[in-house]
Amino acid sequence: MTALVSIRGVSKRYTRGKQTVEVLQKLNLDIAQGDFLALMGPSGSGKTTLLNLIGGLDKPSDGEVMVDGKRIDTLSAGDLAKWRARHVGFVFQFYNLLPVLTAEANVELPLLLTNLSKAQRKKNVAAALAVVGLADRAGHKPNELSGGQAQRVAIARALVADPxxxxxxxxxxxxxxxxxxxxxxxxxxxxxxxxxxxVMVTHDAKAAEFASHQLHMDKGALVGEAP
Amino acid sequence: MRYLPLVWASLFHKKTRLILTLLSLIMAFMLFGLLQAVNVLFNSGADFVGANRLITQAKVSFTQPLPLSLLPRIESIPGVARVAYSQFFGGIYQDERNFFPQFAVDPDRLLDSYPEWKLPPDQREAFVRTKTGAIVGRKLAEKFGFKIGDKVPLKSFIFTTKDGSRAWEWDVVGIFDGQDDDWQGRSSLMYLNFGYFDENRQFGQGGAGVYIVRVADPNQSEAIAKAIDTQFENSPDETKTQTEKDWNLGFARQIGDIGLIVTAILGAVFFTILLVTGNTMSQAVRERIPEFAVLKTLGFSDGKVTALVLAEAPALCLLGGVIGMVLAMGAAKGLGAVLGGAPVAVQGKVWIEALVTMLLLAFAIGIFPALRARRLQIVDALAGR
Structure with a gap:
């Protein structure tokens, strides 16, 4: 399989006050197209930082991040936003749905950035909600949904633009x-x-078992396949 | 347009706070509409008063009377068509809350100078003939139920009778009305026969507050006004002659600079609203930082997020402002009725000023929260930093 994500010599440093913390150290990683990768490791090991770099939410201090043949670490903020809208779907631990919008309106958000007509957006939203099994909850707001349902809505939102x-x-x-x-x-x-x-970050070994394979991180470096 | 539902929904993030903020905006713009309507009334009251009438008053103050001996000298000035004189009576009918203006006038001279008033000939005759006669404007008559033959007791806060009493009694001998809508709306006053008033007052006999000079050719008004004042220059009774419009404005200015008062009140109101609404907007944006981070994560650019936040402020200000202005229209109508049919109205010009104010206010309260949302870093915001 070809690599969809290719990371070469990536380091990430944060400066907090006078202190500089190196979160990732010269990291290399390939993720194949169609892979389901679980990134595991203790808190502070750098897995969320790596995920942010892969998703184009942050830029590395050194190194290259290529996704689908495109170097994203050199894109401007505006181009990176456009790239995220087109290529990446995000799912967060706390769902991060907009509380004032219905499930359907939340799912529609990424489509507002496309040229699709209102009717087409509605159709795509219905399809995404159907995929996650929540077609009947389209008009509900996040506070009217259970945690599992809210996360399904978040997954529908991540899927709707076909990233x-x-x-x-x-x-x-x-x-x-x-x-x-x-x-x-x-x-x-x-x-x-x-x-x-x-690409999924998790602490939970049982959750990681659902992935095709697992990688373990510690102190900003990949320490190999998880057992 | 596709972002409008998002902006609208975001406004309702905290319903109670939204309602309270809206109420403060509604009150502010209601006050704005009403005060500006009053301001326009004060400044444009003379618009429908033709420049074919001049008012001559004592140079020092309109409260100082001018002797009636000036009458023939004013009449003799070329271009003067008719001269009337008038004295503000200052009477209270039953209760101070019932105050309405009354003027002691020479009946024929008054009615010749004000063709805008219509009065049936027999009633005009009765007004001339009856020493204690008074004529009442239609709106005033309707308000108090005055009819011909009624006796109207008035207690003057300026003039006492020769026996020292403030109580005067007048016989209603006619009901006058305006020739057109404007003047019909102004028929909330009363004219009293000057002869009886002058004979029976304890002081000030032979004097009148102002002369009303009707000119034959309105184009000559300025020259005639100058001629009148020149006539009495360096005499004990120096005069100041103005168009009726200027005189009305000057009268209003006795209360103070209405425009300045209105501007000062509105300035204070809007400064407070700016602080209150600005603080509310900032707080609302601060609470929603994670939501803006999510939008940016989904691919909304910095510019789009800025625009979304910035759009909430005009939505809020326009919603509250338009409701406030509509209420001001109703309140202005009510105020007009209370003022005896005065044409208090929220005009198009006031609406334009209000809309500009709404947009300026929106920009002022929206720009800083919008810039804050623009600057936020996704990773930091999602991590709650």
């Missing part, structure tokens, strides 16, 4: 085991049946 890559940061961290398994099954289906490439 190249799904980036999930602890997507089951706020859910009970049963609901977490449902969400992970859904991600697995999206990977297996819809061919979506997924």
């Amino acid at each position: 190249t890559l799904l980036v999930c940061d602890e997507p089951t961290g706020d859910l009970d085991r049963k609901t977490a398994d449902e969400i992970l099954n859904l991600l697995q289906t999206l990977n297996r049946d819809h061919g979506k490439t997924i």
Whole structure:
């Protein structure tokens, strides 16, 4: 399989006051098209930082980040925003839905940045909600949904623009085991049946088992495949 | 347009806060509309008063009377068509809350000088004939139920009778009305027969507050006004002659500079609103930083997020402002009725001023929160830093 994501010699340093912290150190990584990768590791190991670099939310201090053949670490902020809108879907631990919008309006948000007509957007939103099994909850607001349902809406939002890559940061961290398994099954289906490439950060070894393979991080470096 | 539902929904982030903020904006713009309507009334009251009438008053102050002996000398000035004189009576009918203006006038001279008033000939005759006669404007008559034959007791806060009493009694002998809508709206006053008033007052006999000079040719008004004042220059009764419009404005200015008062009040109101609404907007944006970070994550550019935040401020200000202005229109109508049908109205010009104010206010309260949303770093905002 060809590499969808290619990371070469990436380092990331943060300066907080007078202190500089090196979060990632000369990291190299390839993620194949259609992969479902779980990034594991203790807190502070740099997995969310790596995920942010892959998703184009942040830029490395050194090194290159290529996604689908495009170097994203050199893009301007505006171009990077456009790139994210087109190529990446994000799923967060706390869903991060806009509380004032209905499920359907939340899912529609990425489509507002496209040239699709209102009717086409509505159709795509309905399709995305159907994929996550929430077609009947379209008119509900986040506070009227359970945690699992809210996360499904977030997944529908991540999917609706048909991105190249799904980036999930602890997507089951706020859910009970049963609901977490449902969400992970859904991600697995999206990977297996819809061919979506997924990179997921998790602390949870059971969650990581749903991925095709796992990588372990520690102190800003990849320490190999998780057992 | 596709972002409008998002902007609209964001406004309702905290409903109670939105309602309170809207109420303060509604009150501010209602006050704005009403005060500006009053301001326009004061400044444009003379617009429908033709320049074919001049008012001559004592140079020092309109409160100082001019002797009636000036009458023939004013009449003799070329271009003067008719001269009337008038004295403000200052009477209270039953209760101070019932105040309406009354003027002691020479009936024929008054009615010749004001063709805008219509009065049936027999009633005019009765007004001339009856020493204690008074004529009442239609609106005033309707308000108090005055009819011909009524006796109207008035207690003057200026003039006492020869026996030292403030109580005067007048016989209603006619009901006058305006020839057109404007003048019909102004028929909330009363004219009293000067002869009886002058004979029976304790002081000031033979004097009148102002002369009303009707000119034959309005184009000659300025020259005639100058001629009148020149006539009495360096005499004990120096005069100041102005168009009726200028005189009305000057009268209003006795209360103070209405425009300045209105501007000062509105300035204070809008400064407070700016602080209150600005603080509310800032707080609302601060609370929603994670939401803006999510929008940026989804691919909304810095510019789009800035525009979304900036759009909330005009939506808020226009919503509150337009409701306030509509209420001001109703309140102006009510105020007009209270003032005896005075044409208090929120005109198009006031609406334009209000809309400009709404947009300026929106920009002032929206720009800093919008810039804050623009500058936020996704990673920091999502991490709660």
